[in-house]
Amino acid sequence: MALIERLKDEQKSAMKAKAKLRLGTLRLVLAAVKQIEVDERKTLNDDEVLAVLTKLVKQRRDSAAQYQAADRTDLADTELAEIAVIEEFMPQPLSSDEIAALVAQAVDASGATSMQEMGKVMAVLKPQIQGRADMGVVSQLVKAKLG
Template identity: 45%
Template sequence: MSLRETINQDLKEAMKAKDVKKRDALRLLTSAFKQIEVDERKELSDDDIIKIIQKQIKSRNDSAAQYKEADREDLMEKELEEIAVYEPYLPKQLTDDELSTALKAIIANVGAESMKDMGKVMGAASKEFAGKADGKRINECVKTLLA
């Protein structure tokens, strides 16, 4: 079963169970899928869907941080609940140790020796860890290893 079919099935189950929060979060997600399909006139693959989910999670995290600064705990909680609904659809995220070990191998393969070679490492790492690690985490780890 594709990722999209799984999400649609979970949406139906949330509707039957009258789980309003999950239903609304999944509806927002499916509308984002449809919007991109209409705009770009293409069928979404599982990789495309994962990228959309990651983008939605990043957006929700940014919003939650702004709501926290504005002392709007109610809105922050809503954003965090939506993130909790979206995260199970992403591939298992790499731990810091796994990411560091894999990045050391990439640095060795690319032949990177200093911060000047960061672009080469980031290019290879971003492709390899797509969906498994956030770009910001990859960037920070690469900086630490090359410093």
């Protein structure tokens, strides 16, 4: 089943179950997907929907960190609950060992030897890691490997 269809089915289930937080989060996700589809005048595939989910999770993490810094745990808890709902639709996260192995393979595959060629390595890695690892952490590993 396509990811967008799964999101829509879960939205219907959340409506029937009267799960307010889950329903609100799913509506937010579907609205973000629809906005991109309208703006770009195309239907998104699963990889593109996954990129939207990744972006939404990153936004929620940033917001939760800011709320916690401002001592607003009630708002931070809401953001963290939304993250949990969104992550149900994302693939299983990679372990640090798996990420390190993929970085090593990508460096070998791209033939990169210096920091100037980091873009080549990231281009190889991104499709494999999208939605399964924090790209900031991956970027740091690539820099360490090339530096």
